[in-house]
Amino acid sequence: MLFGKRKSKDNSRPETESAGAAVAGAVEEAAAEGLSYGGGITVKEANLHYGDFHALKNISIDIPEHHITAFIGPSGCGKSTFLKCFNRMNDLVPGCKVEGEFTIGNVNIYGSIDVNELRKNVGMVFQKPNPFPMSVYDNIAYGPRTFGIKKRSVLDEIVERSLKQAAMWDELKDRLNKSALGLSGGQQQRLCIARALAVDPKIILMDEPTSALDPISTGKIEDLCLELKNDVTVVIVTHNMQQAARISDKTAFFLLGDLIEYGDTSQIFERPKDKKTEEYITGRFG
C-alpha cells in the first residue's frame, strides 16, 4: 500500500475546502510540530545490514532539493537499498538494521515520526509500473482519499492537477473511468508518477523507472523528470548511463555498498576522479 491510514481525527476535515488546502491539511500536524520535509536530503555515516550482510557502508551524502540526482553502479551495489532508506521502506524487511543520520528538510526521519507522513512527502515509483486494478481516476484519488478527502469536486481538482503535472491530462481526460490496467506500459508508469504527485510530495524516488519501457516512453518520463524538478526533488536509480548524463544534475556512483564518488553529473562523466568510476562509466565493468 502506498500510504497508510491517517489518524482518525484527521479524517473529519470539513468537505468545503479547496484541493490544495485539503492536501496541505494532511501535513498540518507535522507543521504544527515545526517539522518540514521541504529541503534536501542529508545522510551522515549510514550503515545498513541485512542480518550479517553489510549492504551499505558508511555513506554520507547531501542531495540538494529541486535537482535530479542519479544513483548508478553495478547490480547489487546497494542503489535500491539506499533509495528505500529515504522513505523507510526497509522497515518492512525483517533483519534489516539501519544506522546513521538521515535528515529530510528538518526532519530526522529515523526519529519518532509519523511514517505515513514521511511516505506522503517522499513518494516512490518502481521499475515495473504498478497501477492498482481500478480506474485511472481512482488510482490518482487513492492517496488523497486515504488522507480523508472525500468531496468529489476536490478529488476532481486533484486528479486533473496531478495528470496535468504528469503531462497526461490530454491523453487521459476522456478515459478517467477506464481501467488503468488497459493503459500501455509507458502510460501506466506515468500514471504511477501522477499517483505519487497527487498527495503533493516534496521528493519522488524512482527506481529504474524506464528500464521496462521503449525509447519513446522513456523520453517522455525523462522530460517529465526535468519538468518535475521545479516542484519536487527527484532521486533516480538507473543502469542507463546516457539517461543519467541527460537528465541528472548530480550523480552518485556506488560499488559493493560503498559510495565511491559523488559530484556534478558533468564532472562524474567527463572528469571522474576515481579510477573505478571511470571504468564503470566507460563500460569496462558492471
Ligand SMILES: Nc1ncnc2c1ncn2[C@@H]1O[C@H](COP(=O)(O)OP(=O)(O)OP(=O)(O)O)[C@@H](O)[C@H]1O
Ligand atoms: N531483503 C534483502 N535481504 C537480504 N539481502 C538483501 C535484501 N535486499 C537486497 N539485499 C542485498 O543487498 C545488496 C544490495 O541490493 P540492492 O537491491 O540494493 O542492489 P541494487 O544496486 O539496487 O541492484 P540492482 O541494480 O540489481 O537493482 C545485494 O547484495 C542484495 O542481494
Ligand SMILES: [Mg+2]
Ligand atoms: Mg535495484
